[in-house]
Amino acid sequence: MGVLSSMYVATSGLNAMGTDMSVIGNNITNLNTVGFKQGRAVFANVYGQTMTGRSNTVNTSQPGSGVYVDAIQQEFTQGSVQASTNALDLAIQGNGFLTVRSKDGQKFYTRNGELALDKTGRIVDTSNRALQGYMNKNGRIQPVLSDILVPQTTVPPKATQNVFSRINLDAGMTEKLKEGREFEKSSNIFDSLGIQHLLTYKFIPTSVAGQWAFQATMDGASLTKGGGSISYPPLGRKTPKTLKGMVGLIQFDGNGNVKSVNYGGSPLKRDANGVVHALYQTTLADKAATPVSFDVVIPTKGQTIRPNRINGVTQQVLQLTQYNAPSSTVEETQDGHKSGDLNNLAIGRDGKIVGSFSNGVQKVLGVVAIASFNNPGGLASVGGNAYIESIASGVPNFGRPGQGGRGALLSNSLELSTTDLGRQMVDMITAERGYQASASIIATDNTILNTLLTRIG
Known part of the structure; x- marks a missing residue:
């Protein structure tokens, strides 16, 4: 391997360290982003060519051709949970993702549980995508995934059918x-x-x-x-x-x-x-x-x-x-009651959305769905704290919170970013030193070339 090749090897180090700094910068800037999962750059060495010449049966003669970023992995670890004053704010304690649907029907997956009601009664995220779950219809939870809709109409009265007195x-x-x-x-x-x-x-x-x-x-x-x-x-x-x-x-x-x-x-x-x-x-x-x-x-x-x-x-x-x-x-x-209007919403650890009405009636309106993946690290990030499925992640498996290895839901709560600021500062120093050292290799190679050209001249 010659001096010029050595410069290209060092250049690969500059590129890899620059990418690592981008990942670190992304982690740090998302320190306060709800549901954010920090990433890390995974390095791999470039295939090292075998030097020609004398055969060595004990050790190979491969000086190496540099480094590249093989992958940027999202670390889907559990983030800290912070209490909030919004009953619709949700945090997942354990595995899984909330599912939201855009107006064009595409599904997105997120750990950001900042939710609210829109003017039509849908539970939506900050990008106006509808939260997905199983609605209660005629007293039965439906098996089909759909937008969660909170009824805005008055609950009709119910004539008393049973009175029990002890x-x-x-x-x-x-x-x-x-x-x-x-x-x-x-x-x-x-x-x-x-x-x-x-x-x-x-x-x-x-x-x-x-x-x-x-x-x-x-x-x-x-x-x-x-x-x-x-x-x-x-x-x-x-x-x-x-x-x-x-x-x-x-x-x-x-x-x-x-x-x-x-x-x-x-x-x-x-x-x-x-x-x-x-x-x-x-x-x-x-x-x-x-x-x-x-x-x-x-x-x-x-x-x-x-x-x-x-x-x-x-x-x-x-x-x-x-x-x-x-x-x-x-x-x-x-078991009878007069008509009533919705006063309050509460979401349990099992995902049940319970509406409390002015007539004292409590009614299960639906259940929030949790999506799990065989390989969550394979999800493709599309920004806005959302992911979409990919070939690497596999298809989503939908179910209720707390079932099938899915996490439980915490209402009035938000999951904080998993960015570890102390670790990111150490990683930043390491990346900077790697960048500096790669640049020094190029400077040294340049000195060698200057010496060679001077001697020849």
């Missing part, structure tokens, strides 16, 4: 035949227009041990179908008292469980589990379509009650006990 009636009122006040409990239920109604139950201890009478009313409305009549001996009185409408007599056993119920001739049906249902119908003043029919169930011990799925029917389950404790409602739930 109630204890004081055993001291009937077992000891003490004078006691009636126990009254009320439930707020909703019709199909979202109008609230008051469903009230009155429980009355009788002079028969373990026996209670009950009567139910709703906003004072009269029954148009069903209803019965019961008579019972009141405590401390000789004259029986009669109740009509949604009424019954409940008999408890010695363990405080419901033994039997007499609905006073109300229409009854028995379901597949042997549970008795008392059927009533009433008319609402607001002309709502539902609820107009009541299905009252007072199960005995061990009976299984199925939830009601029939529109226009409100099933009231009264789970009753009679223990020696003050009469009280232990638990109560109902």
